[in-house]
Amino acid sequence: xxxxxxxxxxxxxxxxxxxxxxxxxxxxxLFTGIPxxxxxxxxxxxxxxxxxxxxxxxxxxxxxxxxxxIRTENFPDFVKLxxxxxxxxxxxxxxxxRALSFAPNEGGYRVCFVERxxxxxxxxxxxxxKTLEEPPPGNILILSATEPLDLLPTIVSRCQRVPFRPxxxxxxxxxxxEREEVERDSAVVLAxxxxxxxxxxxxxxxxxxxxxxxxWLHELMALVKVPQEKALPYALQLAEGLKPLGAQxxxxxxxxxxxxxxxxxxxxxxxxxxxxxxxESIIVNVDFSQKLKKSAKSFxxxxxxxxxxxxxxxxxxLSRNRNPGLVxxxxxxxxRRLCEWRGDPxxxxxxxx
Numbered sequence: 001x002x003x004x005x006x007x008x009x010x011x012x013x014x015x016x017x018x019x020x021x022x023x024x025x026x027x028x029x030l031f032t033g034i035p036x037x038x039x040x041x042x043x044x045x046x047x048x049x050x051x052x053x054x055x056x057x058x059x060x061x062x063x064x065x066x067x068x069x070i071r072t073e074n075f076p077d078f079v080k081l082x083x084x085x086x087x088x089x090x091x092x093x094x095x096x097x098r099a100l101s102f103a104p105n106e107g108g109y110r111v112c113f114v115e116r117x118x119x120x121x122x123x124x125x126x127x128x129x130k131t132l133e134e135p136p137p138g139n140i141l142i143l144s145a146t147e148p149l150d151l152l153p154t155i156v157s158r159c160q161r162v163p164f165r166p167x168x169x170x171x172x173x174x175x176x177x178e179r180e181e182v183e184r185d186s187a188v189v190l191a192x193x194x195x196x197x198x199x200x201x202x203x204x205x206x207x208x209x210x211x212x213x214x215x216w217l218h219e220l221m222a223l224v225k226v227p228q229e230k231a232l233p234y235a236l237q238l239a240e241g242l243k244p245l246g247a248q249x250x251x252x253x254x255x256x257x258x259x260x261x262x263x264x265x266x267x268x269x270x271x272x273x274x275x276x277x278x279x280e281s282i283i284v285n286v287d288f289s290q291k292l293k294k295s296a297k298s299f300x301x302x303x304x305x306x307x308x309x310x311x312x313x314x315x316x317x318l319s320r321n322r323n324p325g326l327v328x329x330x331x332x333x334x335x336r337r338l339c340e341w342r343g344d345p346x347x348x349x350x351x352x353x
Contacts, residue, residue, distance in 0.1 A: 001044040001071055003059045007175050007198060008167045009038050015162060016046055017058040025050075025109075026160045028132050028141045030117075032148055033164030036199020039144045040080070042164075043113040044070055047078045050140075051108040066106065077110040083119040090123040097131055104138045117143035118150035125152050132158045166196025176201060185287065186210055192284045193266060209259060216263045217288065221295075223336045235329035257324050258315060261331070265311040271296045272304040303338045310334045 003013045012031075019025055031039040045060070048070045052060035060067050069075040081088065081096055096112065104110040114120075120128060132155060135141060141159075148156045173191035175198060176182040182190065182205060189210065194201035204210070219238060238260075266284040273283060274296040283289060314331045318324065 001041055001048055001060075002062045002067075003042075003045045003049065006038050006041055006045060008171050009042065009164055012042060012162050012164055013045075016042070017049075019160075020046075020049060020058070025140065027135050027139065028159040029143070030148060030151075030156060030159035030161045031142060031144045031164060032146065032161060034146055034166055034195070034197055036194075036197030036201075036203075037164050037167055038198070039164055040113060040115065043111060043142045043144075044078060046140075046142075047075065047109070047111040050111070051075075051077065051106060066108075076105040077108065079110065079112040080115060081112060082115040086119060088114070088117070088120045088124050090121060090127055093120075093124045093127045093131070097127070100131065100136050100139050109138055109140055111140045111142060114141070114143045116145070117155075118145045118147070120151075125155060129154055129158070167198055168196070172196075172198050172201050176205065180205065189213075189285075189287055192286060193263070212256060212259070213263050216260050217267060217285070220264050220267060220335075221291075223332060232329050235332045236325045238328060238332075257318060257328065261311050261315050261318070264331075264335075265308055265315075267292075268304050268307040268311070271299055272301065272308065275299060275301055275304060307335055307338050310338075 003017065006013060031042065033039060048060035048062075048067050049055060049058075051066050051070075053064035053066050054061040062071075066075065070078060079096070079099065081092060084092065100110070100112070114128075129152065132141060143151070143155070143159060145151055148161065169188075169191040172194060173184075173187045176187040176190060177184060180202070186205075190201045190204055193213070194204060267288075270283045270285050270288075270292050272278075274280070274292055280289065283292065285292060310331060314327050317327050
């Protein structure tokens, strides 16, 4: 892994290359930003650059024994610490401290990357704080978090913050087409629905998300035809049919319902953009643009805003381990009441072919 392999993040890469040019390298960093935008890859690239046997200008060579080990995740001096379940626990920090007490195996720098550092328990965070204050020589600690406010201020103050930005749709689209050989139409959609996260786009690509998304949007447009007394069976049937789409725990642990809710929220946001005269260039569901334009005429702005709020609240309820069937039932009943189609609903339900 080299800095040149990282998509975007030019400011973060430039900062780190400047840091390496100093005589004394800071021992603690805080990488902030949404998941899937290159924080872990950048930590690996920094490890390679610091330990490369034949470094090039501001980067590793990518071909020496050290670089090959890092690329294949066999380098003993790159340590990744991730939550066990929902949290990083005190026993994990104690084990890390024991490992850090020894000199790096390869004689250069050992880099420890703490994934989702906001998941540190209070006990683990306090223990890790002592390590941050004065880590053993030759060790660099990199914490990764979405928001620094989710960490203890004392931890944040001891780290050099390096912000990472969401990637642009164009960057993700180009990566998917050139490196993943994704067809352009699919790449365009994935690049817009992933919210700036390349990791999320790759998960969606490999999970059958695009096919599921088509069905979910058709289900959403069909809500107007569901009688109120059948809303609960309809919601339960839909919830039971959801499958985890490449889930790796965390946000996707509740099957595909989180993906469905975000798909529906994007639909109403697109309608709101069109209804308020916003630029079509920011529409997410570009492959449904004609249907969106027709449907937008049938909604009131207030109802669209309320619809987004309903779905957002459902996502929060889901994260609190509420019953998925009941969450979806509430969403369906609420959205159904807000549907104010004018004209023939069957024309709205025509498939996007």
